[in-house]
Amino acid sequence: MSAALWGARPLEADRWRFALWAPSAREVMLQLDGTDHAMTRDAGGHWQTDVTARDGLPYVFRVDGEDRPDPLSRHQQGGPLSPSLTVDARRFDWGAPWDGRPLHDAVIFELHVGSFTTEGTFTAAARRLPDLAALGITCVELMPVSQFEGARGWGYDGVLIAAPHPAYGTPDELRAFVRQAQELGMMVLLDLVMNHFGPFGNALPAYAPEFFSDTHTPWGGGIDFAKLPVQAFFREAAVSWLKDYRLDGFRLDAVHEIRDGQDQRFLRDLAVKLREEVRDRPIHLICEDERNLTHLRENGFDAEWNDDWHNALHVALTGETQGYYDRFAADPFGDIAHALARGQVDEGQSRPARNGDGPDGYLPPRGAPAAHLPWTAFVNANLTHDQAGNRPEGRRLISLVGEDPARTVHAALLLMPFVPMLFMGEEEGSTTPFHFFCDPPTDDGRDAVRKGRARELSAIGYDTSNIPDPCAVATMEACRPYPAPDPARAEDWRALTRQLTQIRAAKIVPLLASGKIGEGDVSRHGRAFEVRWPFNAGRLHMRLSLGDPLPGPALEAPDFRLGQPGHDSFSIEVQIT
The missing domain is CATH 2.60.40 (Immunoglobulin-like)
Structure with a gap:
């Protein structure tokens, strides 16, 4: 029996394989479309059966008498705890082949499906893609779409990592979105969260407590990445996204919280595995790593979100120094100069603390030398969902600094040699806020989120007296940047964006390629x-x-x-x- 198999997958003809890791379970049965099928267990706690099936059938794993959804489900009948559905991605017609694009071509556009359009769906978002392509956008990065509990959220609280969130649409509708983007010459990256599960709707702890560790993350219980079945779960999820949806790669969230006890050997091996599985196009892997280390970019990953650029720029332009901005308070313009010369700011060197209030007047060292990396190893942004959403009022940089500074740094971002990333609305100078929002399923959950949000923001010096209710529908509705309230101003910004991306494509991309x-x-x-x-x-x-x-x-x-x-x-x- 395979020791690296989770979920339901078609084999050949009408035969399917169903598998689950539940080492503590005494008995596991597959209930497929109302019929029970016995599953056999190997010595490592994997349960498996091969049966006749087809696309679209409901199934659950009956673990010691309790019905559980497939943790690697590709589609659900309803919420995260409802029956799973079989999905045969081979049935989708992709039309023309897609050869991909190199990363040095990328102008990335970060997009939240739920607030990108009024409808908040993959289908509605696909209708907007020609407009983005005409602006010179060459890569769309979807904020996480893995299924979470509730109707709305940022997506970083997913519990079924391989299933598209049903509020956004079906698997085929997501595939149609990707097909449309690629027909327009745009890559599609997915923001994938492997470092934790959301707090609601996750059945795994009930029957596979061995999946988790005693180490906690900022978002809850840790995952035991030292175990091979756990590594297999996330590896198979990533492979399925790439192959089933013809994605061009991933942005992996907060990889510093993926701890395998082997200097992230799991992630380095994952990069090799993904490119072995998908050979018909370039696969781009971008990580978010607050440590500023280079070992992943030297071992299979292409780039890292370069928060150093954003943070130094933000402090320089706004004077704000609360929270994580404090590290850049001593000399933000000097930090900008360092980032322009070498890519990132923190490279393990001694750096003065503000007012000399760090140990011996210096900040604790962070990072590693990075100037040997290509410029495309740094994804620079003047704004992301994090930096807008993690403030009480969700304000964008342009709302803090004004029109002329915003236009200047917009031009700099798109004309520097680093990989530029825009957050939705930035291409037309939007001032629409982007709040934190979620949809917990219980009164206690909603109360906990509200109190936790206020406590977190208060701890870093923000006034939270007028913070929008993160659980209210209106809070997400206020985040939709389109249509612009001033169409003439928006079109002026769009003309600027088009001009900049045209210069980048014609003259800067060839330099990067050289x-x-x-x-x-x-x-x-x-x-x-x-x-x-x-x-x-x-x-x-x-x-x-x-x-x-x-x-x-x-x-x-x-x-x-x-x-x-x-x-x-x-x-x-x-x-x-």
Whole structure:
């Protein structure tokens, strides 16, 4: 019997295999479309049976007399604890083949399906894709769509990792979304959460407590990644997403909380396995890792969310230093210069603490040297769901700093050599807030979320007296950025975005493809910077003012200019040679 098999999968003709790891169970039966089937157990606690089945049949695992959904379900009849449904992804017509795109082509667009459109569905989102493609977006990154309890949420509390959330649509409707994106030349990445399960609707602890560890994460009980069946569960989930939905890769959430006791050997092996399983297109793997280490990017992962860029920029432009921004409070403009030259800020070096209040006046070291990595190993963003949503009022950067600074850093983001990522609405200068929202199934759960949210934000210095109710329908409804209240202003922003992505595609992408040949050469002048990035095929030269005019002669015949760096406090000019 296979020791690395979970869930229900078609074999050949009408034969299917159903499997579950439940090492403590005395008996496990498969109930498929009302008929019971015995399952056999191996020495490792895997239960398995091969039976006749077809697409769309309801089934449960009856574990010691209790009916349980498939933890690797691909589709549910209803909520997370309802019967699972068989899904045969081979039936879907993909039309034309898809060869994928290299990561250096990427202009990423982070999208929350539930609030991207009024309908909040995959089908409605697919109708918006031609508009994104026309703006020069080449990659859509879906916030997590794994099924969670309730009708609305960010998605980071999923409990059925391989099943699309039913409020968004069916598996075939998600496949149709991906097909539409790829027909328009856009890659699709999925934000996948492996580090924890949500607090509601997870049946695994009831019959497989061995799946979990005594180590806690910020979101609840830890997962025992040292166990091979646990690794197999997440590996098979990732493979199924790639193969069943023809995805181009993943953003893996908070990988620092994926602890296998072997320096994340699981993740490094996962990168190899995914590319072995999918050979017809490039598979891109992006991680979020608050440690700022490089070992994953040196061993199979392509890039990391570069929160250093966002945090230094945010502190520099807003002056806010609460919470995680405090680390960048001592010299945010110096941190920006460091990030422009080397990619990230924290590289394990000594860095002064604000007011000298760290140990010996310095911050605890964080990170590792990263300048040897390609520029595409850093996914830079001026805004993400986190940075807007993890504040009481959900305000975007543009609402904090104003129009001219926002347009300047928008241009810088899209014209730097790093992989740029926009959060939905940013392409047209949206000021619509993005709140934290969820839909717990019980009064106690809702009360706990409200109190926990207020406590968390108060602890880092925010006023929570007028915090929107995270459990209210209206809170999510207020997060929809489209349509823009001022269409003329939105179109002006969209024209800027189109201009920038066209320059990037025509002139910066070829530089990236040619390869970097050294660090960025950065001259800092107070709150202004002159940067030269060298490549085998040429040079990218940027003059950027983020609060001070930049001395020196203007660039002759620049490829892009917004304002006058020699005179204006916020301006940018770029030349590619």
